[in-house]
Amino acid sequence: MSSPEMIEEFVADSRRSLQQLEADLLLAERNGADEELIGRAFRTVHSMKGNGGFLGFTTLVELAHEAETVMDMVRNGQLTLEGNLMDAILGSVDRLMAMLDEEGLGEGSSVEAEVAALRTASGEFDELASDDLDQVTPESDTFPQSDAVAVTGPGTVLHIKAETQAMRKAADCRKGLVKGLQEAGEIVGGDVEVQALEDANGVVEFRLRTDLPADMVADLYHIDPQNIVEVPDPDAVQEATEPNSDRLRPVDATEASRKASAEGGDPGALTRRSDTIKKPTPEAAPVPAPAPAPAASPGTASILRDSTPSGTGVATKDSKAANSPVETGRSSGGGGTTVRVSTRFLDDLLEFTGNMVMARNQLLSRYQFQDDISFATLSRCITNVHKSVVQQRMQSIGTLFDKFYRIVRDLARKLGKEVDLFIEGGDIELDRTILEAFSDPLTHMVRNALDHAIEPPEERTAAGKGRVGRLVLRAYHQSGEVIVEVEDDGRGIDASKIGEKAKARGLVSDKELARMQPRKVLDFIFAPGFSTKEAATDVSGRGVGMDVVRVNIERIGGVIEVHTNPGAGSLFAFRLPLTQAVVSSSLISALVVEVNGQRFAIPETAVNEIIRVDPQDMQDRIREMEGGHVYQLRDRVLSIIHLEDALGLERTWTDASGVVRPDRRQRIGDRRAAESPEMAAKMANRRSLLDRRHTKQTLVVIEFRRSYFAIMVDKVAGIEEVVVRESPKLVDMVHTFSGHTVLGDGSVVMMVDIHGIVDQMGLEFPDEDGQPLAVRGALKTAQQMIVFDNGPNEFFAAPLMMVSLIEKVRAEEIRTVGTREYYQFKDATIPILRLEDHLDVASNRDCKEYHLLLPARLAKPVGLLVGMDLSVEDFSESFDSKVDHGFGLIGTAFRDDRLVMLLDLYALFEKIMPELFQAVDHARKNEFKARVLMVEDNMFFSKLVASYLQQPNIDLTITYDGQQAWDLLVKDGERFDLIVSDIEMPNMNGFELVRNIKHNPDLRHMPVIALTSLADEDSRERGMKAGFDEYAVKIDKEDLLGMVFDYLNRVQQQTQMVGRQ
């Protein structure tokens, strides 16, 4: 009988390849099948059949065989993967998958239903099928071992430099060097021909594809381990697509196979592995690589024998030799090198390495190690080890999302609906346990969306929507949170219906309902047992679920939000603090603050900025409002909370001698507590100075769900990279902390949980929700505009991010030299421009005070002098740019009955001071007309960038999201010399777009520049990893134009070269 280990391995391998198969099939159904994919699908069932047969599982083989037959017909173009056939194949995949879990792998159970389904689905081709069957059956019966071999993918390729004499002495090589080496794997090239290697003397170099570990190869063939180097497998890709590329395969392969087949099943024959595996099976993936692990020494052959169906006896005399290879070999079997370890082991490892990092940080802060190279090395190693271990615990949410292609497909078919599933942000990584916790809630939401929300095609058409419903699974990071969304464009949720139902169920009274906000009414869907669907289906509608969904999400520290727009769709958002979503013990950046003499850490991801309020300004800037305090920060009014209040500590202040004293002030603006007038008079002299110096004055501005509030602390002690530890259970119930950490100085500090603080203080933030989805979408791309006046009643706007500084200027501070005006700002003399000098607008020349705007990112500073009425406003894209408003103006918008002209500051400055824009000249050198594709969802930016790129030698095409761009490239076959793409976009984001492009052999030559507002280093790195050729930050016109023309010049040169040839 076969060994339990082999069966286990078979099950694991089969499960993996079936999962891949399922994914492949679904992909094929969506995007059309390509040969490679079908080939892979075919090989999966084929090798499952072979291996199953080898291990004696006839029932499994029966079904796999049937599936193989159908797949073969698909491969030959006799069948198309769609509809019923797809159902049948997926059905058999499910059954196969289920059988793997059954006792005896489903041996003896019935697979009639699946077989029948496959036969029916492929029915019209019955005759052909039976022909095929004849060809396949005998093969699978005759060569069990050879098929077994197909399970392993190619192993690793080792580059070996070795001394032939030494190798010949190896036990395996007694019958010849090449033959001996082929025991371990396949010689795939190098400096010598295979035959030449046989005859060579002295030092030779060659490559061996094997799945034995290098040290074992060294040992077996008497090679110095230092002369064995693992190299990338050059054939890995071709091999997968060209089954017949058997370069360097031994000439006697056919003969060997014949021999093998003759010997197959003969218990007496020591079937040498090199013989058996070389049998070229017509369809199987070429198997240059050796069979499952046991292989290296002659002794291991007995294991093979032992495992054949008719095998007798257990290897005895060779067992010692065989044992260790099996162990090590298995871990590197199946192509990749994977080792299965328990999660417990990983958790421990993570904790240990986390401690190493902390200990290292403590050492660093205590001693001067900067110049010590070995310490630097040690330190770097610790960081790397920690990083890799953390990585082991992280998994991209895409692995979970991908599961839904199948679920959505099956459900949609079952419910008679048409639904497209879109996945965004699949590369967001979460802790594995968190990911698992998301699985059920997401499944529930998706089922709900299909069952309740998305209408049948006819109903959709009648409602003026597209036939095909749209379901989006989306993940992204935002202000220290991971957000996972399920969005549909179905019916939406009617709050009044929910209200009625809640009333009927006695959850709420008429009166209460009347007073409730629609949002609160929506919350009833989370009440236990609540469902509005009239009849329960087996998909959903029993009202068990939404409450469970909420409980599950809350259990992992998340919250769930509903946004809905009746008739247009719904969006469910799961929000999870980043500190929860990433592995505990992973490294995060923390702001260390102090209150009440104790230090606390705040996750830096939540911190937007830190403001030190000048004590002199305290009373002006911090105001009282309805019992609380607020701070006016630019255009926002922020609530201030005291960290002490949130944590339940006494408010204190530190006096000059460093003693912490209770803070008895009533208003924080006050410099001292209210007290009796005599006392105050007595203390006044002594206190005023002290108080001013030691009044707390640091505000930490926290970004929370796109809103902001400020936490007042005594002081900020610094920022540290820390490893967060879970709190001991005895203190875990305190929700204002998410854990604790050990700082560099060895002290323990608690990690503040922003969610907990918000809850504790009962902070409420404006709901952006409740707004129709369409508006919400626009909000995402809304621009902060700075709006200002110039002449009376003439208003202008420019994107806030284009302005780096706003300075109040008095008329007398403006110096005039000739016709030019200047302003002295710190060390710089800044030339001043006035709008009226360059645009046809009214003048504001005789004002006493002005605002001076300094644009960001110009080579030299230039100031724009504008009026005093200045504000920052959120603009959605509702500005009209159809009319040509003339130079420097992009469009107009109505805001509060004012007509606001949108300025293109760069165009303006460029005309006035062309010397600031050298890149433009550069551009004109470029002679050929280049096709450039711009992908940008934000209308404002697409117009802005378009205005930059509208050069005589550029033919510009614009699309508004990645999907459109992709369609243009793939469906319409358009080609461009350069693509400039935004990253954050709906439907298909920039990362996905560039990945698709770079994976497509026809498209990958096109340079793609990322143009984004994500300026941080991480995003840049991610961008480069995703395949962007360049990464430009939005509105950096010179930078962008420089890159664009740089690439176009290269393209031009290449074209010229090709032309010359």
Place this chain on the structure above:
Amino acid sequence: MIDMCVFTVGGSRYAIPVWSVEEIFRPVDITGVPGADDRVAGIINLRGSSAAVIDLRRCLATGDSSDQVESIKHRMILLESTEGLIEDAVKMGVDAFEEPVVLLADWVHHIDRCDPERRHPPPAHLNRKFVVGVYERDYGYLAELDVPAIINDILVKGSD
């Protein structure tokens, strides 16, 4: 017979089985956790892991709290976690918590060998919730503490 670790809290002597003690050491800095149970003094860093510290004084409102023992004499008692408990201890019914927990005591005296057969039920004035019994020793009475009950009480109160 069972070995008991004897210590003082607020002027009274208490004991716990030695099997449940992993280590006794001088106090280290405790980081307070605002909002946690009053009886939890905070958490400490213990060679790469963290442990909550239970201040026994605040658990056992007995004895004379004015009898301030110099803090220099204070000791921390690190308890064995479930994993560290030896088999014999489990047989004797010694219980432990799944995580490391530290007790803060005024002073730890010595190990005393007691006969469980001769343990008296706690007298009425003692905190019956946390005292499982009393031994009569030549130096006076010794109350055996039920530490798992204290831990449990803190956990239950916290989950309210």
